[in-house]
Amino acid sequence: MASAQAAVPAVLKPLRTIGRSTLGALRMVGSVGVFAVRGVAGVFSPPWFPMQLLRQLLAIGFFSLPVVGLTAVFTGAALGLNIYTGGGRFNAEQVMPQIVALGITRELGPVLAALMLAGRVSAAIAAEIGAMRATEQIDAMRTLSTDPFRYLVAPRLLAATLVLPLLTLIADIIGVAGGWLVAVRILDFNSTIYIRNTMNFIEVWDVGSGLIKAAVFGFIVALMGCYHGYHAKGGARGVGRATTHAVVSSAILIFASDYFLTTLFTNA
């Protein structure tokens, strides 16, 4: 084996590196895929752990409300100001309510709520499960006749998938309210006309497509947290690395899937 490696001419070494990286990436995709299938199987087949689901609904959903709400209100306000300024270049300041509503419901609501969840929840899941791995709690669970995928992974996947659309809906409302606040308080829009324009313009699909995205993002956030935590190695350092990987991979997958889902919904 060693002699075969030594025989590779220097000019081909970059190709070997690319090949190894590609194989590593494919292995990772396969590993995440298998992990996801096992987690989803745990959602749909007994035994179920309703107390665990309830805990995760609270931890992932309820306790994320403040951070998601604050992000949404400031983003809605900033978006409003930017659209007003940009629209002013075409004498189209009056479209601000419609564009704010569209931008928030279709794009910024789900993406920002998911990113906040990636930072808050994916990291926490990876750290918790990683610490359980490091201290043999996952091994202990298996010896206690309990499948960690059903007890740890499935409730987190389900909770995040259910809760992120709800958080997004709240973020949509708060984000639009942020735009309204800036429009009415700073830019002298008429409150009634602003609200009427928003309500008349927005369609169910604008909100619905954002909520579908949110469900996918929620699944991604929990999956990345669980996957990296479950495969954490090397004690405290490994747990730290798992946390970082969970947040970074969640964010990248959120943006990537956002593009593909937007393309899908635009063509639909």
Add this chain to the structure above:
Amino acid sequence: MTDPIKPEWAKLEWRGVRKRFDGAPVLDGLDLSVAAGRSLVIIGGSGQGKSVTIKVAMGLLNLDAGQVLIDGRSLTAMNGRARRELFSRIGVLFQGAALFDSLSVWENVAFRLINADGVPRKAAKERAIEALGRVRLAASVADSYPSELSGGMQKRVGLARAVVANPEIIFFDEPTTGLDPITASAINELIVEQVRGLGCTAVSITHDLASARAIGDEIAMLHAGKIIWRGTPAELDRTDNPYVRQFVDGRADGPMASLV
């Protein structure tokens, strides 16, 4: 004639077990068996494969080759349901106790009863408190969390969790590591008491020779992935096996490379 390495009524048996990590052999054709109702302690230096030996028997690690047999049935041939059924007959005390820090003491002890056996929480709590009593812990600790307990108390909780479902086989992974001699002695006494009380088969791994002598009916020494010596605690002090002598005497010079 009875082979001392292979009792006739083996409850648990490792047969030609091989396990490698990153190409390096850790278990290299391990043959070992434990008779029903006996307590076997495996000793050996760091990195010699003691933890791997019990983890393959608990089904936590897959084998590269060989077999682990429990009651004559191969672990590798078992499907998921059979393995779950098997785990219901096994208790484990992990090195760091491995208590679930998000659950209270009684929920830890009753974890299997509630989540795998479907015992109602109230009845499970009663059984957990009864098991805590068996390891000399007061009912008042039942609602505490593991982080509020000392290392010795955590080990007792771990022991209560291991015995609460009356297992047929118990594994003890370094049961006295990190404990002061008095607490270690108390844990050893509890282990002997529980194993004899339940009439179960026990397999322990340890560096602590005092613990090995206290809890083992037999002691086996693992070196380079194989059992190189086996005997009773009394024979441990009399053997002239150079590896065992070096280990027992705690000398750096000898046939074994430095364990540091």
